[in-house]
Amino acid sequence: MASKRQIHLGAVPYGTGGPGSHTLWLDPEIPGDASVSIAWFTEIARLAERGCFDLLFVVDSQFITPYSPPHYLNRLEPLTLLSALATQTSRIGLVGTATTSFNSPFNLVRRLGSLDLISGGRAGWNVVTTGDAGTATNYGLDEHYDYDTRYGRAQEFVELARALWDSYEDDAFVRDRASGVFLDRTKQHVLDHEGEHFKVRGPLNLVRSPQGHPVVFQAGDSDQGRDLGASVGEGIFTHAPDIPAGQAFYDDLKTRAQTKFGRDPDELVIMPGIKVVVGDTDEEARELEAFNNDRDHTFAAALAEFGRPFGWHDFTQYDLDAPFPAETLEHGRRSFFTQAKAVTERAVENGWTLRQTVEATRYFRKSEFVGSPATVADKLVEWWEARACDGFNVGVDHPAGFRRFVEEVVPILQERGVFRAQYDATTLRGHLGLPVPVNRHTAARAAAATTP
Template sequence: MTSSTSRQLKLGAVLVGVGGPGQHDVWLDPEIPGDASVDIDWYIARARQAEAAKFDLVFIVDSQFITPDSPNHYLNRLEPFTLLSALAVSTTHIGLVGTVTTSYNEPFNVARKFASLDLISRGRAGWNVVATGDGGTAGNYSREEHYDYDTRYGRALEHVRVAQGLWDSYEDDAFPRDRAAGVFFDKERQHRLNHTGEFFSVVGPLNIERSKQGQPVIFQAGDSNEGRNLGAEIGEGIFTFAFNLEAGQAFYSDIKARAAAKGRNPDEVLVLPGLLPIITDTDAEAREIEISTHWAKDFDRVLAEFGRPFGWHDFSQYDLDAPFPELGSLGDTSFRTQADNIKLTARTNGLTLRETVEHFNPVRHSPFAGTALTVANEIERWFVGRAIDGFNVHVTVPSQFARFTDEVLPILRERGIFREEYESDTLRGNLGLPVPANRNSAVRDAAARLVSA
């Protein structure tokens, strides 16, 4: 299979240390230190491994509520801003993307931290915007109840718009730093935001200048109608998941259409599903690995994680072989779309609890498992078929990741799908995204044109 497309595949590396959801035994591999999720040397090595392969970005997932049944990586991991700042001074080209919630942060603090990361990295910062699905987070922030869906997504949109406004506090020529003239700062190039909205009131200005990429890149992940609308409104990269090509194509078409309906250029909204490839010498060997690593040997752990969309509801209290329990509104303030889908599927098909868990956690034959050629062919098929703009590759065992970078990527490079070298030293530049114009400079320029007309 070959491709003549001028589009270029985008790749992110998701660094999950000792294993995220469903990866219960990852930490047992001797290549992975038992403290990988809090070992900065581990993260630096993986980020450099991804950068050597010319990946666009590394992605740090995060949440702020755990239970004893949370995935291993979630139980003990580094905070994104601190971690990404360390990676910034240990790398030169790869983008640095971190998850930060809009539900339990203030826009000024978030804007300042991301602006700092953007300057430290010289234009490589990105923000994965989440509205927080784990309802238990409320208890860590002096709240008795989690925000409802409408409030969470309303806050998220306003939060991002405020942050973007703050990032334009200084026009790009605000600091002439002219020693001969004794002029460090041009006061006319500093601007207050003076925002008063439904959820936030922020005066500004932010006390930090813009980086060479203008503003951090905005990423978003959410499959609900509200999540898709938010992504179409603010997202420049969309993190998602697709079980097969058809599902990927449906999501891709939908999010691009929503972005166009909002007056945005769909080509500037990049769809990047998660990917956990298995590279082996034969396709048959990959299938054997999929079956041997399936969750069935740890059903109790899967049952515990199954409760997360419902606010970490304890499903062990029910008879596994009785009909799926009636849960009422449980899940409405957590991961509602996922919870509603589970309840509807169980009710429609008359499933027991055990059958429901098995339905949503089957032995999946991934299309991205097999020889390097098999995986490369499938990646190209999804890319050319407009199911993706790229992938977020979950990095677990370093040698397995090396098989992807050293065996799969050369095939894609030969077909003209993936870069030989970085095009830029900023995240926007490598993703092919434009530098946002400073809104205050745009107003100034428009006024100047009127005067000269």
Template structure:
């Protein structure tokens, strides 16, 4: 068996995502980084030189003036990644696309196109859209409820995967001698009529180099975890401790096995983490606190606080009164799981609104804050203890990412925990995931075997 190795992704949020409204003030970051294709290409190349598995582009489609700078003006993920693809050769290219506001046919075509452009390096981060306001940008009065969102998502992903199989691998002989371009017997209509979608097919693009682009997923509700266990091959999540990481790891992989008949190795758990490195542990802690205080403020946090609650405006409440539990009703079709955690903790601790918002700013020391050696130790520990299969590193401040690449990655490589060279030319190959069999070719092979008996 091939030795299990750590996987690394790089999350690129340009001028600053949630909780980092002032990241763009760092002079090493272009103020327009989120719309600067050269910036993305530069950082994708850095990730590739360090042998990262992938770069990851987050996305959403609803903003308010309180949204973080990166959200206010950013490039559409697949357009962006197509540009990056032409300047890289190995690093995977993963973009977010919602199942709630995209048709399966278009999603299948766009990701298959990226897979061809990149020669087999594309991945789809499946989301159902947590920002309830998105509905208003798509001619709907309100966002889908949780059950509908995840029901649509499950059917949507399966349809996209089926469309990627429209052509069998050898359906296009392109034989000039015989004049045959297409073997029509190996092109298949889908003719799907389901609960949420009707799609005739076939897809007007031959099978992607990876067979199917890699499916990623990040939901944390019960429905979200089930969707990840059902269709996810990479799971994006968050974990504040090894115990929390292990609980999530065991839960998702357990669901995949018990409910969907999958193997534990069929999906990889990749939490997003911030890394702060100093010459000493104390210096790293000081840097962490400096970044937290300079990258965000109470006023900004209060304005952004309503995102989990359907962008409900908490500035209307008395800051020193108890946390307004009635605001939970605005979260029903938004980021409900996160909102319930916030409100539950506030009730449990008896916090005022001010204290609840301050708590979002006053985080404990991160698990990956310390010297390069200490950070490498902790990353390796979580991996070997089966809390994770890898990490999505938030790019954050360029100086810190530089230290991670220059100091931490070589330690992990010297220990044999992380690769020194790419194992494959595709994202699927580097992640250790097999190429899915084409459903039609497999069925025909099975019929041929049965006919011979």
């Protein structure tokens, strides 16, 4: 466990450009095939590791349309990519998105456990229920699961995963050549799980890593999503526009974890995603922010991707200057409904046309993390000290900007004593100050031994 509270940092590479940055790939520093280039990802991961970042986070989705952002159109599967990066790095945590809606528990748990062993205990799993409703059609379903089913599966999936990772107690493999004993069979445990959504016998044919289990992350913002994060999440990925919003989310999640689920709120690490722009001066950084926003997110691109939270409904078929078609909210019922509902309500309340609604999503809210290296560092510390977060996921958009963050902002945080100057742990749990989970069977054995 960490001896004192410190800022946590994650790096989130967008490759050739994700939502809101369709034309990021025009940056000459970004290879046209960046999203499928192990060389490019390795360069970013090593740069983040030089900056002593806690983790590298690879997002994912499995449904595309012709209007999807370039990074979504052609990108590597996260766990395959992270396994490759595990051999090219030595300390940074490696976190990937994997859905509980369209994976078999045993198979995914085994792949995550393998990444954890390959990396020496640096794996993390971002648990998602999948917002792109069209993904269901890639898995033989006519429609996506409803919200209750999605989150019910996720809850059971994570609990099942943790049980499978405990299939072997840590000293199960004797490997004694003298006696010829390889395995202490009393320390291999069959699961025999039969729940509402899954039936798995077990055991998992994989030993635990130095950190016990991969770290579980979660990023849902609906009430069900927040409950899932508060009950099973160890890291929480989120977004907040300002300190009050960050504090409200932070307090809500920590309170839910403690009062509703009996958890230690300090074992929940909350890391909002942020956009950072560093310049020689605050004025120069703001100019660069405005330039990048205009270049990276044209109106045509914004209109094309506007339908994503609405189940990728095609909004190009509507009159741009007619009132926003509020009835389209129904298309988002099994997609990113919380986001679609917020967009629709805002458009209706303001009496906006479709054009105005799209422009509102394109119009960038100035990031708080823009300015000289000292200004950016001040703002990071301000959020962290205000308990609006425990750390930040820094978007890796323009490579030159991320280099400046690592080389100019991070040293200021280190000088102020709020961020590590060097790694003092070898696992992702160690970086985040999270405890290693005790194997449940070992704990039960110890409890039985002390019972009169």
